[in-house]
Amino acid sequence: MNSRQGDDMREIRRGRETGTLGKLMTLVDLVALSDRPMRFTDILSLSDQPRGTLHRQLSHLVEEGLLEIDRDGCYLPGIRLLSLASRSWARNEFRTVAEPHLRLLQAQTGETVHLGVLRGTEVIYLDKVEGRQSVRMYSQIGNASPAYCTGVGKAALSALDDTSFGARVAGLEFHAYTEHTHRSLADLRADIEAIRRRGCAFDREEHESGICCVAAPIYSDDNDMLAGVSVTGPAYRVTPGKLEEWAPLVKAAAAAIMQDMHSRLGPRR
Amino acid sequence: MNSRQGDDMREIRRGRETGTLGKLMTLVDLVALSDRPMRFTDILSLSDQPRGTLHRQLSHLVEEGLLEIDRDGCYLPGIRLLSLASRSWARNEFRTVAEPHLRLLQAQTGETVHLGVLRGTEVIYLDKVEGRQSVRMYSQIGNASPAYCTGVGKAALSALDDTSFGARVAGLEFHAYTEHTHRSLADLRADIEAIRRRGCAFDREEHESGICCVAAPIYSDDNDMLAGVSVTGPAYRVTPGKLEEWAPLVKAAAAAIMQDMHSRLGPRR
DNA sequence: CTTCTTGTTCCATTATTTGGAACGTGATTT
DNA sequence: AAATCACGTTCCAAATAATGGAACAAGAAG
Numbered sequence: 056m057n058s059r060q061g062d063d064m065r066e067i068r069r070g071r072e073t074g075t076l077g078k079l080m081t082l083v084d085l086v087a088l089s090d091r092p093m094r095f096t097d098i099l100s101l102s103d104q105p106r107g108t109l110h111r112q113l114s115h116l117v118e119e120g121l122l123e124i125d126r127d128g129c130y131l132p133g134i135r136l137l138s139l140a141s142r143s144w145a146r147n148e149f150r151t152v153a154e155p156h157l158r159l160l161q162a163q164t165g166e167t168v169h170l171g172v173l174r175g176t177e178v179i180y181l182d183k184v185e186g187r188q189s190v191r192m193y194s195q196i197g198n199a200s201p202a203y204c205t206g207v208g209k210a211a212l213s214a215l216d217d218t219s220f221g222a223r224v225a226g227l228e229f230h231a232y233t234e235h236t237h238r239s240l241a242d243l244r245a246d247i248e249a250i251r252r253r254g255c256a257f258d259r260e261e262h263e264s265g266i267c268c269v270a271a272p273i274y275s276d277d278n279d280m281l282a283g284v285s286v287t288g289p290a291y292r293v294t295p296g297k298l299e300e301w302a303p304l305v306k307a308a309a310a311a312i313m314q315d316m317h318s319r320l321g322p323r324r
Numbered sequence: 325m326n327s328r329q330g331d332d333m334r335e336i337r338r339g340r341e342t343g344t345l346g347k348l349m350t351l352v353d354l355v356a357l358s359d360r361p362m363r364f365t366d367i368l369s370l371s372d373q374p375r376g377t378l379h380r381q382l383s384h385l386v387e388e389g390l391l392e393i394d395r396d397g398c399y400l401p402g403i404r405l406l407s408l409a410s411r412s413w414a415r416n417e418f419r420t421v422a423e424p425h426l427r428l429l430q431a432q433t434g435e436t437v438h439l440g441v442l443r444g445t446e447v448i449y450l451d452k453v454e455g456r457q458s459v460r461m462y463s464q465i466g467n468a469s470p471a472y473c474t475g476v477g478k479a480a481l482s483a484l485d486d487t488s489f490g491a492r493v494a495g496l497e498f499h500a501y502t503e504h505t506h507r508s509l510a511d512l513r514a515d516i517e518a519i520r521r522r523g524c525a526f527d528r529e530e531h532e533s534g535i536c537c538v539a540a541p542i543y544s545d546d547n548d549m550l551a552g553v554s555v556t557g558p559a560y561r562v563t564p565g566k567l568e569e570w571a572p573l574v575k576a577a578a579a580a581i582m583q584d585m586h587s588r589l590g591p592r593r
Numbered sequence: 594c595t596t597c598t599t600g601t602t603c604c605a606t607t608a609t610t611t612g613g614a615a616c617g618t619g620a621t622t623t
Numbered sequence: 624a625a626a627t628c629a630c631g632t633t634c635c636a637a638a639t640a641a642t643g644g645a646a647c648a649a650g651a652a653g
Contacts, residue, residue: 197410
């Protein structure tokens, strides 16, 4: 058999065992994560598939509405994704439970509040509550950012024990988004230690210049779900002092959310 | 050419020609569109698949993050959908082009403005601009509603010629959401006629009691894209008089969006 | 203890996907 | 105008993945 000779331990390759679906979703990712619209040939060069095969795969994806093809012949993510996602969002019980607490935290601090869950080494934002001028709704929701340089991400990571943490961040690459971004696993590990002791994470312009935040971890008893809640704002308003001042509020919000999760979802059948 | 031999009008079956992917997406729909979390057996009874087959299919979907399985063993839409959708939304050029016009229309009327595209006989909302208190952001975005009882939907349908219209609504079922909902194809057809003459559609509590709106169609020259823009609000504020008053504004917004579409997307390569 | 119900695994059979090559078509060059 | 090229699309035998029935666990109910 040609399968996976040697029992390679990686398997970092996302779901290489889902057969046809996996190959197709790789294409969806390719299209959705690229910054520019992609033509058939662009995709062809990035995916190592024969032309005929790729063509049929893309056709199927378009047929199913996961991709769309615009008048220039470029492939784009399809709106069916939007439609499915809106269901996923509206019915997400975790988000629903957390929402009132996010609102409270927003009211207490006046700054933007985020709720995000950890998926692999990325944070996916599930909800956002802003103050007055809603700059751009939706925006952040659904967005994926690296865990190692975001408040919510680091907070969530801090809920893992050393072994699980090590396994999860193995092979992680550190991209320097700003001059404050952690450069290595050692940096991150030290920060995580501090976060564990402190009970909350700070992000002082590590992901985006001029943006600071304070975040607290949310986790289920069996750690099958890791998340975080944060208060974020521009550095000129969100000073180190403010961060310290808000830390207890953020921790309280996280605690309250976990509490509610327990009473609403805890009683498992 | 084998193209459309015989011009078979069937093809109503949603993408039954996408092989494995089609079957899997049917399952995703099943889970995403149900109102309650579904257990394995629930899905089993709705999909006519053997147990073993269904189990593997669901496993693959979970593996790929399109579905998730909660601690009760219930299947839910996965957050990867959210993440993909946020890309789809942020990069949607139509939405981007339309946005400033939606804002203007919102400012002019003070009520909520929607942008939606027609997909089959459903409208999918692409964007929404609200006034002061953003009751609940996201909410409507990505939502799918029947075209025959929504302002945006009827407006979009009115851009079709009789033949295309007939083909599209063939077999459409009319569900009576309110006492004003169209009950039959004849009702709808008559309304569409009026909308064509008038250049805009009214929805007077046809989809939801107490909610009225006025909408105008947006379409590309070759009709490969049908959409609409609307102003919506509670019946006590959005009186018949207001609807008439706003009609020109809504039509102007639609016209402006089409204009911009032409100059930004028109020059095809 | 026995009998259901629910979920999971296995594997020969079957259907789908694959990949290479050939075919169109319009643009660019000779 | 003819020849060449870049880009998509279609076809079909061969390779591969999905199928479905049955057997296997593990609880819950009788």
